[in-house]
Amino acid sequence: MKKRTYNCGLDAAVDVVGGKWKALILWALHREPLRFGELRRSISGISEKMLIQQLREMEVYGLVHREVHRQVPPKVEYSLTEFGRSLNEALIPLGDWGHRHMATIEAIPRD
Amino acid sequence: MKKRTYNCGLDAAVDVVGGKWKALILWALHREPLRFGELRRSISGISEKMLIQQLREMEVYGLVHREVHRQVPPKVEYSLTEFGRSLNEALIPLGDWGHRHMATIEAIPRD
DNA sequence: CGTCCTACTTACCAAAAGGTAGGTACCTGA
DNA sequence: TCAGGTACCTACCTTTTGGTAAGTAGGACG
Numbered sequence: 001m002k003k004r005t006y007n008c009g010l011d012a013a014v015d016v017v018g019g020k021w022k023a024l025i026l027w028a029l030h031r032e033p034l035r036f037g038e039l040r041r042s043i044s045g046i047s048e049k050m051l052i053q054q055l056r057e058m059e060v061y062g063l064v065h066r067e068v069h070r071q072v073p074p075k076v077e078y079s080l081t082e083f084g085r086s087l088n089e090a091l092i093p094l095g096d097w098g099h100r101h102m103a104t105i106e107a108i109p110r111d
Numbered sequence: 112m113k114k115r116t117y118n119c120g121l122d123a124a125v126d127v128v129g130g131k132w133k134a135l136i137l138w139a140l141h142r143e144p145l146r147f148g149e150l151r152r153s154i155s156g157i158s159e160k161m162l163i164q165q166l167r168e169m170e171v172y173g174l175v176h177r178e179v180h181r182q183v184p185p186k187v188e189y190s191l192t193e194f195g196r197s198l199n200e201a202l203i204p205l206g207d208w209g210h211r212h213m214a215t216i217e218a219i220p221r222d
Numbered sequence: 223c224g225t226c227c228t229a230c231t232t233a234c235c236a237a238a239a240g241g242t243a244g245g246t247a248c249c250t251g252a
Numbered sequence: 253t254c255a256g257g258t259a260c261c262t263a264c265c266t267t268t269t270g271g272t273a274a275g276t277a278g279g280a281c282g
Contacts, residue, residue: 005217007135007155009210010202014134016209016216019269023125024118036229044118047271052230061219072279073228083215090208091121097201098127099120104194105127106116108172130239147259158241163260183249184258 016061017087021046021054026080026088027095029064033079063087127172128198132157132165137191137199138206140175144190174198 006012017023021043028034028042040051055078058064063084069075080088098105117123128134132154139145139153151162166189169175174195180186191199209216 006209006213008138008206009208009213010134010138010206011209012213012216013205013209014131016219017205018129018131020125020129021270023121027119027121037227048230049232049272050270053270062215068229073226074230074278076229083212086212087208090204093201093204094124094128095119095121097120097198098117098122098124101194101197102117102120102123104173105123108127132240148257159260160242160262161240164240179259184256185248185260187259 013087013090016063017091019054021050022058022063023091025051025054025058026063026084026091029078029080029084030088033067033077035075035077039078058084124198124201127174128202130165132161133169133174134202136162136165136169137174137195137202140189140191140195141199144178144188146186146188150189169195 006015017026024043024046025039028039034042036051036055039055040046040048043051055064055066059066061083062081065079065081067077067079069077117126128137135154135157136150139150145153147162147166150166151157151159154162166175166177170177172194173192176190176192178188178190180188
């Protein structure tokens with residue numbers, strides 16, 4: 001997040017959901033609240049550092065809610081806020097598109 | 112574009128439309144084909160280098176079509192392909208979301 | 223006492239993305 | 253002859269993003 005004003009809604013949305021992981025995290029929390037370790041395991045390839053970093057940002061953005069259950073071992077659950085859920089819904093068509101064109105996308109030459 | 116396989120469609124879509132500019136360029140070409148200079152002027156803040164770089168990638172991805180009219184001064188028109196149009200449509204809900212929540216997004220504290 | 227569990231935190235590094243400033247080629251018109 | 257317009261290209265640098273590896277706290281369990 002660098003800017004303060006946007007020319008169009010897409011501009012603003014990309015700023016919020018930008019980066020490699022936020023959309024995936026949002027998606028992972030779609031069904032049910034998950035704890036840190038569950039999230040890490042459900043998003044293949046993400047490092048602990050990235051997961052926390054993104055979760056913290058998304059908490060500030062008001063997309064996810066963080067709930068600490070004081071126990072040993074620690075248990076922290078992450079869930080979507082209403083705001084997060086609304087963004088998730090806006091991402092569904094994009095996810096569908098990616099799903100429909102997966103083969104085409106994978107066939108794109110890299111570098 | 113770094114990966115070859117994806118876990119979900121959203122993953123793939125984010126890989127294609129990722130970065131700061133591609134979604135904006137797609138959006139700018141929504142109405143009509145534009146030439147290089149028109150594009151540059153219609154996307155505020157973009158540098159020539161970024162615009163070309165992104166256009167080239169999007170051409171490889173099959174999202175935009177580049178047509179050179181041999182004249183002096185040169186005229187090059189960029190337009191959306193069917194593939195590009197389909198992606199653009201998938202981005203509409205996201206753009207709407209950003210538009211609806213613009214005030215909230217702008218109010219998010221930075222850094 | 224030592225090891226395991228969870229959910230982090232920190233330091234350090236590499237790669238990717240983005241920005242700036244200049245230059246090129248071609249023809250036009252003054 | 254020389255500035256002007258279009259659509260680039262190139263080198264260099266900074267910022268952002270992502271990754272690795274290690275360490276921490278506070279019990280539980282053997």
